[in-house]
Amino acid sequence: MPANVAGNNAALTVRRRATLLGAAFPAAFAGLLACWWLADPTGPGLASTAAVVTLVAGVTLVGLGLLPLLGAQPSLAAIAGLALLWLIADVVVIWFDVAARAGTGVGSVRVEEFVDGVTSSPGEVISGIVALAIVMWAVIARRAGEPAVPVTVVGALAGLGIAAPAATGHAVTHSVEPVLVVAHALCAAWWCGSLAAMAISVTSRNGWRTVLPAFSRYAPIAVGILAITGLASGAIELGLGSGWWATGYGRVMLAKTLGLAVLLGIAAWHRRRWVPDVGARRRTAEQSLRSAAVEVVLMCVVLGLAAGLASTSPLG
Numbered sequence: 001m002p003a004n005v006a007g008n009n010a011a012l013t014v015r016r017r018a019t020l021l022g023a024a025f026p027a028a029f030a031g032l033l034a035c036w037w038l039a040d041p042t043g044p045g046l047a048s049t050a051a052v053v054t055l056v057a058g059v060t061l062v063g064l065g066l067l068p069l070l071g072a073q074p075s076l077a078a079i080a081g082l083a084l085l086w087l088i089a090d091v092v093v094i095w096f097d098v099a100a101r102a103g104t105g106v107g108s109v110r111v112e113e114f115v116d117g118v119t120s121s122p123g124e125v126i127s128g129i130v131a132l133a134i135v136m137w138a139v140i141a142r143r144a145g146e147p148a149v150p151v152t153v154v155g156a157l158a159g160l161g162i163a164a165p166a167a168t169g170h171a172v173t174h175s176v177e178p179v180l181v182v183a184h185a186l187c188a189a190w191w192c193g194s195l196a197a198m199a200i201s202v203t204s205r206n207g208w209r210t211v212l213p214a215f216s217r218y219a220p221i222a223v224g225i226l227a228i229t230g231l232a233s234g235a236i237e238l239g240l241g242s243g244w245w246a247t248g249y250g251r252v253m254l255a256k257t258l259g260l261a262v263l264l265g266i267a268a269w270h271r272r273r274w275v276p277d278v279g280a281r282r283r284t285a286e287q288s289l290r291s292a293a294v295e296v297v298l299m300c301v302v303l304g305l306a307a308g309l310a311s312t313s314p315l316g
Helices: 003-021 024-039 047-070 076-102 111-119 122-144 152-169 177-201 205-238 248-279 285-310
Strands: none
Touching (some): 024 047, 024 248, 024 285, 047 122, 047 177, 152 177, 177 205, 205 248, 205 285, 248 285
16 A cells, blocks of 8 residues: 555544544533433532543543553553543542532632642542552653553552542442442443543554454453442432432433443444454454444443432432
8 A cells, every 4th residue: 555545544543533532521521411400400519520521531541551451552642641631630620529518619719728628538639649640650651662660550540540539429328338339430440441442542453353352251240240239339329119210319320220221232232243243354443443432432421420420419
């Protein structure tokens, strides 16, 4: 293939990758808007708009950091950019939370109020420290030309940054619930994040042929734990009666469950068609990207619901 044609095709692939994956954050905000509508008037506060960004960025970093376990290498630039976005959004979450607790506008928060807010938001503080550590890791790795610390450490740190606010942010009505919430959050982060990481990082047919079967082997385990812990947590918080449809929290939980069911259907279809096609070299890298992007965008809608649900009262 002539060099200029190859270059044009590469540029086209980059543009399409950016366009398809660029829908991820708007999709997450669509999920958050649905949460507000379903939970009205007891829905999440303004801080949830930034919490959506932290969740999507953190989940993607879990996938990027653990991508070598599936047989691919992530982009250092993507890791650095997402970690910086996560750090900024985490500061905004704390800022908005402080304003809400003080009953003032976000522009009226004083420095001492923000410091007090930091000390009373341990989950967000841990999340911010994790994001900062990943930014520093990426900067050092880029300057050295090769990371001195394995990139899988990024995945582990990002998992901690996801787990901490999940454990402290949800209303807890039973002693076992924090364990369920953390397990649910980590399985969701690996499932969604790994697929997003593949869509960001894998650019060739052979690359997809390596990572997709590996992902497909482990995904059913993660999804099974995800479904069981989510339903168990919902049953603890809402019981088995009218709380699922008579409260805002219950309606959001139902919407999240429905979204997960749709994703499971798509994942099952992909497992039957996409994975064998990739193994037999019947799909191009661009076709695999489209399949991944569709699933990632729908996952982000559910993540938006989850971000809103985390700060919605189960009693409302």
